[in-house]
């Protein structure tokens with residue numbers, strides 16, 4: 001498991017290509033979590049006003065689930081390391097990456113949990129599902145069966161979480177391997193399913209990098225927006241600086257960590 005948390009006490013400037021100033025748009029408007037063009041106004045104002053006083057650690061937990069070998073690890077590696085490995089190495093249990101962003105001037109991190117698709121590791125992997133704010137269900141656009149299994153992955157992930165507060169993404173992988181005609185056929189089914197489960201639909205290629213950055217930017221932006229809105233609602237007139245320190249998602253993360261320690265020794 002690779003743990004890359006740099007600068008816990010002081011925040012070094014975030015990478016310039018991880019700065020999100022505008023709301024990134026959905027891949028398909030017909031299967032989007034919401035279709036507004038800009039960040040929520042309340043969120044923008046809160047970030048603007050508190051820009052200089054903001055301290056602390058704002059973070060969302062993201063889990064990536066889906067059948068074995070659909071390309072979950074490659075997707076994360078393309079985004080976090082700009083690397084692609086054509087050889088399959090099964091994830092054993094889970095893997096973990098931390099990715100730092102700056103959204104509307106506020107530091108924000110995604111904690112990305114890459115889980116195993118292989119049945120024999122599923123039991124370990126599922127102990128890490130808890131406390132997820134975002135669930136990404138990956139399927140291979142060249143393998144209709146992997147889309148069929150998405151529902152089961154969703155159910156398993158939601159068992160460990162509050163279904164009303166989780167943001168869902170359905171991601172078709174390996175787009176480079178399909179012809180436009182094949183792709184558009186599976187896209188119909190995938191978008192239909194995405195709408196049924198209230199997920200946002202994306203299609204990506206980790207080999208070429210197509211839509212990978214756009215996808216994670218969208219995930220980061222929507223997770224951030226939801227996170228801040230929830231905190232604003234909870235805190236009433238409290239400042240976003242306070243919000244950061246008592247973030248409920250982070251306390252969930254600690255709960256997950258404790259659970260991990262119990263299960264995996």
Ligand SMILES: Nc1nc2c(ncn2[C@@H]2O[C@H](COP(=O)(O)OP(=O)(O)OP(=O)(O)O)[C@@H](O)[C@H]2O)c(=O)[nH]1
Nearest residue numbers: 068069070071072073074086088091117174206207
């Ligand atoms: N052509 C192509 N191959 C891909 C792409 N993404 C992944 N692959 C290949 O698919 C295989 C499986 O990729 P992984 O990312 O390891 O799959 P996984 O979902 O993490 O698998 P588990 O960890 O077992 O659950 C590897 O051989 C990758 O090289 C892609 O976008 N295009």
Ligand SMILES: [Mg+2]
Nearest residue numbers: 072073090091
């Ligand atoms: Mg993997």
